[in-house]
Amino acid sequence: MAEQRQYEVGMHPDLPPPASLVGVVGWMRANLVSSPANTFFTLLAIYLIYLLIPPMLDWLIFSAAWVGDDNTVCKNETGGPIAAACWPFIKAWMTPFMFGRYPESELWRIKITYVMFGVALLALVIPQVPFKKWFALFLLIPFPVICFYLYVGGSFGLMYVETNLWGGLFLTLVIAITGIVASLPIGILLALGRRSNMPVVKAVCVAFIELWRGVPLISVLFMSSVMFPLFMPEGVNFDKLLRALVGVTLFSSAYMAEVVRGGLQAIPKGQYEGAQALGLNFVKMMYFIVMPQALKMVIPGIVNTFIGLFKDTTLVGVIGLLDFLAMIQAGSSNPDWLGYLTTGFAFAALVYWCFCFGMSQYSQHLERKLHTGH
């Protein structure tokens, strides 16, 4: 028998949900033990956490050596390296890890650009700051020029700094950011070219994309540093870093092109027709209607490519550029600091993770911001 109605028809108030749906207990019941399989995985996860986390924390934090200016604190009774992290190693090598062999007296030139970059980036990320367009424009055009003159020097009374002195995280950032900034527009052009109905343009773009996607980045880098100079006329000498930059950029623009093409393919024909019917020409249609939607749709893919590129910069080590990771390896092969490579790698992992996680978070923020409910 149904209970008797307590309220007039149409007068039923909103009642609170039953206790099993709310609160901590409700959440745990719904998410952790809702079924036998779920319960099994919950227990498995707890066991794995128990297995992995305590020794990791012990290695990284509790047993680790923290203070000291030389390697003495990182040694055990027998004089070997301790079986835990040796953070003084990182501290002692911080400057080379960050800037390579860039002359110490000139480091302010790099730091100043970091500050500019940081301020502009914050202005872009924090919603309340006005003039976003100008900050973006600054980052895109004057900023790289300023960086170039500051880093290289040799003009405006600045000392000339050879690129083979550049290194560490600084070099990694130079390669990654140049690659990121240059590969997106090149990728967009390649994607458009690949969809063009002009056979020659299309063929060139397809060939270009497939060529770069078909070879490993490491061989691109080798080619650029070993083979390329052989083809050059006597006396013409391109900077090694420049060649690596071009290699990395072209390599990732091929990937970018395919990501962007995926976005272009997802734009319905009606969008093109709507734009054409209004009289927008090809360039305006692409700029105002098609690209914004296509790029927005593939933000995850674009950021994925960026993150891949960021981590792939570690490969420039093989052609003798001393990027962040190569610098860490160099540091731990120093006789004074033998045996602390793991600490170096842990530090490298942390730094790479922070950058990649930051990019990933920013992309999710962008996706949410650009979502217009369709």
Place this chain on the structure above:
Amino acid sequence: MSDSNASATDLQAPTKEMKVGEEVVIELNGMHKWYGSFHVLKDINLKVHHGERIVVCGPSGSGKSTMIRCINRLEEHQQGQIIVNGIELSNDLKKIDEIRREVGMCFQHFNLFPHLSIMENLVLAPMWVRNIPRGEAEETAMKYLTRVKIPEQALKFPGQLSGGQQQRVAIARSLCMSPKIMLFDEPTSALDPEMIKEVLDVMIELAEEGMTMICVTHEMGFAKTVANRVIFMDGGEIIEENEPNQFFDNPQHERTQLFLSQILAH
């Protein structure tokens, strides 16, 4: 097709007399089109005068959309002549742009730009095709939004509007370019029945103001109310062409009779 006769009586009756000018604004002479080897439009001849309102109907796949899409060169024709507003369509991109500026078009699925607010949808083409400053373009946009009775939606995004509202925005968007001619491709076919009337009412008002219109539609009530001429297409040909009363009460061609009996039977 929901009850076409009922919606005919509901529609607001034209309040003004709708005049037709002498000037020919669209002319199709012996126009043919193929999709690959498929002959989709066969010897189309049509003259539309200034201020005329033409309704095109016919079974699905008969080439109605293709025909009106040829008029603003969303499709290319292969033989014959299309002259719009005194300009003959050819491969000349400049001429195509010139014609598209003067010819507005509304689609079955609205084709609003989902990433732009309603206001941005409306001001984009005036600003970037006609080089009208933003302030002025926004003023015009508000004027047309008010006319299609949704000024309060200006800052929303298309995805937040109902189908009927979206189609009215699409009409307003075309009107913001001050077109001389409007093309409609089944503007109410994708709408729920209760929204059809709000869109048709806007179109009727437009007709009253003397807009030259070609509408592909199966809304027979609308055809009776505003059309000067109804064109029936089948198999890529114009089978019959007549003024609405004659067309509905006294169809000449067998295929027209069959088509009418089918849509009126619903």
